[in-house]
Amino acid sequence: xxxxxxxxxxxxxxxxxxxxxxxxxxxxxxxVRDRLHEQTPAEAxxxxxxxxxxxxxxxxxGLLTRSLDGRAxxxxxxxxxxxxxxxxxxxxxxxxxxxxxxxxxFVSGLSGTDEALLxxxxxxxx
Amino acid sequence: xxxxxxxxxxLPLLAARGAVPLARRLPPRLATWLLTGAAVALAAxxxxxxxxxxxxxxxxxPVLATIERYSLAVVARDDPASxxxxxxxxxxxxxxxxxxxxxxxRRAQALLATHRHTRLLPGEEQLVVLPDPSPEAYAAxxxxxxxxxxxxxxxALSPAEQDAxxxxxxxxxxxxxxxxxxxxxxxAALNPLLRPVSRAVGYTIxxxxxxxxxxxxxxRPVVARAVGHAALASAPAPxxxxxxxxxxxxxxxPRDAGDVPRRVAALLIAPARAQRVLxxxxxxxxxxAALATLEAQQDFEALLELARRAVPxxxxx
Numbered sequence: 001x002x003x004x005x006x007x008x009x010x011x012x013x014x015x016x017x018x019x020x021x022x023x024x025x026x027x028x029x030x031x032v033r034d035r036l037h038e039q040t041p042a043e044a045x046x047x048x049x050x051x052x053x054x055x056x057x058x059x060x061x062g063l064l065t066r067s068l069d070g071r072a073x074x075x076x077x078x079x080x081x082x083x084x085x086x087x088x089x090x091x092x093x094x095x096x097x098x099x100x101x102x103x104x105x106f107v108s109g110l111s112g113t114d115e116a117l118l119x120x121x122x123x124x125x126x
Numbered sequence: 127x128x129x130x131x132x133x134x135x136x137l138p139l140l141a142a143r144g145a146v147p148l149a150r151r152l153p154p155r156l157a158t159w160l161l162t163g164a165a166v167a168l169a170a171x172x173x174x175x176x177x178x179x180x181x182x183x184x185x186x187x188p189v190l191a192t193i194e195r196y197s198l199a200v201v202a203r204d205d206p207a208s209x210x211x212x213x214x215x216x217x218x219x220x221x222x223x224x225x226x227x228x229x230x231x232r233r234a235q236a237l238l239a240t241h242r243h244t245r246l247l248p249g250e251e252q253l254v255v256l257p258d259p260s261p262e263a264y265a266a267x268x269x270x271x272x273x274x275x276x277x278x279x280x281x282a283l284s285p286a287e288q289d290a291x292x293x294x295x296x297x298x299x300x301x302x303x304x305x306x307x308x309x310x311x312x313x314a315a316l317n318p319l320l321r322p323v324s325r326a327v328g329y330t331i332x333x334x335x336x337x338x339x340x341x342x343x344x345x346r347p348v349v350a351r352a353v354g355h356a357a358l359a360s361a362p363a364p365x366x367x368x369x370x371x372x373x374x375x376x377x378x379x380p381r382d383a384g385d386v387p388r389r390v391a392a393l394l395i396a397p398a399r400a401q402r403v404l405x406x407x408x409x410x411x412x413x414x415a416a417l418a419t420l421e422a423q424q425d426f427e428a429l430l431e432l433a434r435r436a437v438p439x440x441x442x443x
Contacts, residue, residue, distance in 0.1 A: 013259040014260045017258070062257060063257045063258075063277070101236065101304070101307055101308070102236045102237055103265065104295070104298040104335070105264045106294060106353070107356045107360055108332075108385055108386060109360075110357050110360070110386055111384055113382070114383065114384040117383055117387045118386060118390060121350070121391055122351065122354045
């Protein structure tokens with residue numbers, strides 16, 4: 001089991017999403033894979049099919065638009081008003097520390113023991 | 127003044143100890159009001175007490191004595207605090223004032239920035255669903271306030287749980303929970319001993335919104351599941367299969383359990399009833415602080431009066 005396998009569900013999705021937001025232009029699957037590897041050079045690069053799956057999932061959720069460039073698909077964040085707003089809100093949240101206190105988040109962070117406890121409370125074996 | 131002036135400085139320690147049990151055992155709306163009110167009152171009392179102690183240093187300045195025509199000898203004889211204590215009080219007073227200003231400015235900036243960003247959100251509806259692969263849900267206060275939920279958060283919840291989440295956020299906006307939190311933070315900036323009290327307010331406003339959502343849904347376990355599933359979706363761990371909907375028997379919470387499991391556990395048991403002992407103790411604490419402050423202030427004035435009388439030809443003599 002590599003460390004990547006133990007990541008949060010969707011954590012790769014988040015990483016790919018952030019990467020495409022930052023890219024500023026449509027990227028191919030290969031480019032996404034290379035950039036992911038640049039971000040975490042210590043880890044083995046992801047399999048091409050894994051990246052295809054992640055991009056497919058994000059596309060399926062309507063978060064990405066896909067265009068055919070030669071034989072490769074290029075992906076870019078869907079430029080809906082919601083997408084733009086999401087980007088702005090995220091930047092705003094990241095910028096100012098006191099935002100945390102103004103925006104009431106539904107759930108705060110969980111520690112490891114909290115998580116096990118929570119699973120027990122929910123009747124789920126952890 | 128000799129003892130009375132120190133009481134308002136020590137009582138916040140007691141309040142800090144009592145804040146957590148109070149937050150957990152009283153109904154959340156009552157607890158929020160009580161903790162916020164106590165934080166403000168205790169911060170005000172301790173600030174006045176520090177100001178009185180600092181003033182005892184100020185009144186020993188000879189120029190002041192000449193201008194104001196009071197006897198330095200009387201002040202020095204009856205003065206309750208040593209110069210060093212008075213100077214320390216002056217420093218604490220200044221530090222508290224600076225911290226208060228800093229927190230007030232930062233919070234005002236954050237509120238303004240939130241208003242700016244909220245206006246950029248699409249649509250007119252109160253609820254905004256943002257396409258985003260990370261699970262997010264929050265209420266942004268404003269006129270009107272908006273509720274922002276990401277697609278990933280909605281994916282993690284059942285329809286009934288989604289309703290519970292939205293009812294929770296509406297409660298935050300309707301009751302102006304961010305104002306309680308801001309007030310408590312400002313009080314804690316003025317007197318850092320009150321930080322546990324302001325942290326407790328952060329917990330009770332979440333509980334308040336949870337209880338409102340539970341009332342709205344007519345179903346406490348569904349809110350518990352919404353909170354639990356949302357937290358697990360945000361947690362950095364592999365996702366186990368979705369928990370069965372049958373809720374486990376609430377285990378005894380360990381002492382160091384965090385806020386989220388506590389909220390879930392609180393929703394799985396019957397709603398809290400007001401415990402009169404806690405309520406009376408909290409009110410008594412604030413009253414003692416207020417009376418001690420008043421007493422200290424009157425003693426200080428009496429001291430000045432005495433010192434004035436000792437100067438021949440002074441207007442009060």
